Amino acid sequence: MMNQLKNYSPTIVSIGNLACGFGAIVFIMNNEQAYAAWLVILAMIFDGLDGQVARLTKTTITWGAHLDTLADMITFGFVPAFLIGKQGAFDAPIAIWFVCFFYTLSAAIRLAKFEFESEKSNSSGKTRSKYFTGLPSTLAGGTAASLILLDSYLKTTLNIQAVSTCLPCVIFILGMLMLSKVPYIRIIDLVGSKRDPVSLLITSVLFFTLLVFFILYPSIMLALGFCVYILIGLGKHGIHRRRAIHIT
Template sequence: MRPPPFPIRRVVIVVPSLFTLFNLFFGIWSMVLATRGEFYRAGWFIVFAGILDTLDGRVARISGTGTRFGAELDSLVDIVSFGVAPAFLMFQVEFAGAGSAAWIFCYFYVMAAAIRLARFNVTQAGRTKSYFIGLPSPAAGMTVATFYPFTQTELFASLHRLPWHLLLNFLMIALTILMVSNVHYATLPRAGFRTLGGLLGLLLIVVILVFGIWQHDVFLFPLGIVYMSYGVVRAVLLGFFKAPAEDEEAEIAGPIVIDESNQAYGAGPRRGPGAA
């Protein structure tokens, strides 16, 4: 009697969720390291979580194995890795000795990350998209996480005259507002060789990878600031204050209606590349 075939399909479905769970592993480990004062490693572990967050969505999309379960798990993990962990790290680095009420900046940051992820699940999860509505929480989390490694560079030493504590207060407020805003942020560009856009996207990805590996301490925190600022500048130049389209307004501000016919396991939206 022949043995039953190995359930390859089931293994493939589980793989994206394994990336997600390793994302959670690094987020938790980052907080453990922060309690020990190992802020440098703690910051980079959040970056590792961000890399895994990108990979899980892409693996799910390429293999066609995205599920409602995977999408929900991804958001629950992201609130830890890109909400709680970066806020806890920043509190330990900057706000622990800044007064009894300084922790409130971290609370509002985590609150905004939770709202951002919930809104993403309702409005954009599982859809093909060329932009995110609001600053993605992984981008915000990695910007916060890479601040401490940036402080170990010569560039930071040359900027010692800047009021960094005040600037970090402003940074936490700005990230909080932008995550729950309607500002549009571009997704990771598609890379390819057939079109000019694909070549430019490939060039951008290669530049980020090269400098992110070669000069990671000095490169990634400014990159996060540039990405954060890009959305604001773009919004102002393109007319941020114009009224949103009717369907977009309903998605962002309208009531949430649950379709009971679409609640079966696996029937929900597929997880897209790049978490919220």
């Protein structure tokens, strides 16, 4: 019994991701967008853990990866689009719902391509790249959710509605980035990489400083973190393109 539970442990974590997506939909239907956004953030933790659990337990289920992809599609492909569309309620202009569908379509294409390429790499024995090609759907969904939280925070504390006005444009950009060739570093690999003692000390101090700010201002720090990650990827892509132009 325990051995079977061990074999299915990565899949159980993926089910946690799916449960968050389902719960987020329920909260959206009850006009509790902030709670729904927090569930998307929680789902990101489950999504990051399933692979780590599989490596630690050295277990894989044949259909587990497919379940993980389906869970990602619901939680990070459908829920963020529905969150943005629901901001204007159901009388939102058709153009906004079209943009939301474009985001969902982009996430579906992104996940399908990622699963295909992962299976191809595993069969050929190639080592995986340190970079994602295009913005991962998980981080796109997290970005949308963090902006919903920031919007809620600014509305309740400062009565500022600027973020909600920009959300349809933001989700369109996120959709484009998922389909793009922009390289984004794998955060898990970055955290797990070896460092010298000085770099480790600086990283630790920076981490705990950011943790304090996150505890004090979670909505602001989440949105800031996601936006910085996206901008770093765009900046690296721009540098590589300039170098390629100069070489040619």
